[in-house]
Amino acid sequence: MNFESELKKGNFIISECTNCQKIVWPPSEFCNQCFSEVSWRNASNHGKVVEFSKQNNDYFCIVEIENAVKIMGSVSNGIPNVGQRVKIDNCGMKGENYYFEISLI
Numbered sequence: 670m671n672f673e674s675e676l677k678k679g680n681f682i683i684s685e686c687t688n689c690q691k692i693v694w695p696p697s698e699f700c701n702q703c704f705s706e707v708s709w710r711n712a713s714n715h716g717k718v719v720e721f722s723k724q725n726n727d728y729f730c731i732v733e734i735e736n737a738v739k740i741m742g743s744v745s746n747g748i749p750n751v752g753q754r755v756k757i758d759n760c761g762m763k764g765e766n767y768y769f770e771i772s773l774i
Contacts, residue, residue: 670709672696676767681760683712683738692737712738714757715774721749730755732771742769749773 675682684693688705700707713735721730721744728744732755745758759770 671698672709673762675709676760677762679759679761681712681714681757681769682709683735684709692735694738716755716757718749718751718753718755720751730771732757732769740767740769742771745770745772747773 670682672682672684682696684696684698684707685691686693686700686703686705687708689700689703691700691702693700693707698707699705716732716734719731719733719739721728723729728749729741730744730749731739731741733739734757740757742757742760749755754774755771756774757769758772761768
């Protein structure tokens with residue numbers, strides 16, 4: 670199991686250190702704090718908006734998940750606000766690029 674193979678299937682997973690329990694981001698096979706191996710688990714699909722931007726009529730935001738992981742995605746509904754709760758509705762890969770579709774809660 671690895672991050673990209675699961676993302677291609679529409680599964681958002683994160684790596685967590687088996688020794689110090691630190692969430693390792695960007696995803697890696699080894700902890701960037703204590704260099705131990707990691708285990709993979711499903712990430713929460715809920716988070717909060719850290720920043721957002723608009724291009725034409727589309728909104729994009731950076732979302733923080735589990736107080737450790739930051740991803741950027743497109744907003745599927747409404748106008749985001751910093752601190753607003755969101756949900757990842759869909760994720761995957763288009764070619765070599767990751768994508769996340771986010772809805773406001």
